[in-house]
Amino acid sequence: MTSAPFASARAQQRARLIKIIHTGRRALGMDEDTYRDLLAAKSDGKRSAKDLTTAQLQLVEQHMRASGFKTVKPASAKPRESRKLDTAAESTKARALWLWLHQVGIVRDPSEAALAAFVRRTAGVDDLRWARRPDKVIEGLKIWSARHIPAVLAARFARMQSAGIVIGEGSSDSLVSAVSPTLNPSSFKALQRAWEYLDKIETQQAGAATVATSQQ
Structure with a gap:
């Protein structure tokens, strides 16, 4: 069969x-x-x-x-012309934020094409420079990412604790509040400051380990 x-x-x-x-x-x-x-x-x-x-x-x-018949492959599509990278302040800010979110682990694809796709979904245009309110697009990116940062922040906090790194707070939530006591703990700025605080601690720990190794 x-x-x-x-x-x-x-x-x-x-x-x-x-x-x-x-x-x-x-x-x-x-x-x-x-x-x-x-x-x-x-x-x-x-x-x-x-x-x-x-x-x-x-x-x-x-x-x-x-008898002479030959199949002809269709001509490949003309590659899209590469668009010159926009260096305007808002575009530079959006790009830096996009790359930072990739480093954090929230954005999987750090490419310009992926950023353009986000702009297209939120503003309906293919480039941030064409948006009527580019600042609103950036703010939307912050609001979207703020929903995801707490999970990756908590995971990083737990990994550092497991590695024996002294953070000084009992949880990632308390860390956010301690680093930015005057900010809403669920805001992007407060969460970003907490992440950067962990960056600072890890850098200090790595430096101390290097000095200890060199003195042995």
Whole structure:
């Protein structure tokens, strides 16, 4: 019994061959009688391509190619012209924020194309410079990321504690409040400051370890 995937593959092969044969007929300028006679000659009398077996269709294709028929690959699409990188203040700020979020682990793709896709979803334009209020796009990026930073901040806090690094707070939530006591702890700025505080601690720990190693 023929399996479904195998039968599907054979059907696709037949459809491809029939399409090639029809293209070959037009390319070679075959009239109706000549075309039907060719099918019959390669299939013991069958005069319709849909009645031929896969092997018989391949014989017809081979005959057409021997007669000068060649399939032409479609021309590849013209590559999109690279857009000059915008150096305006708002675009630079957005790009720096996008790259920082990639470093944090929230943005998976740090490319300009990925940033442009975010701008397109939020502002309906392909480039931040074309947005009516680019500051609103940046603010939207901060609001979106603030929903995800607490989870990655907590995970980093736990990893540092497990590594024996002294942070001085019992949890990532208390750290946010301690670093930015006057800010809303769920705001982007407060969360970013807490992350940067952990950066500072890790840098200090790495420096101390290097000094200790050099003195041994």
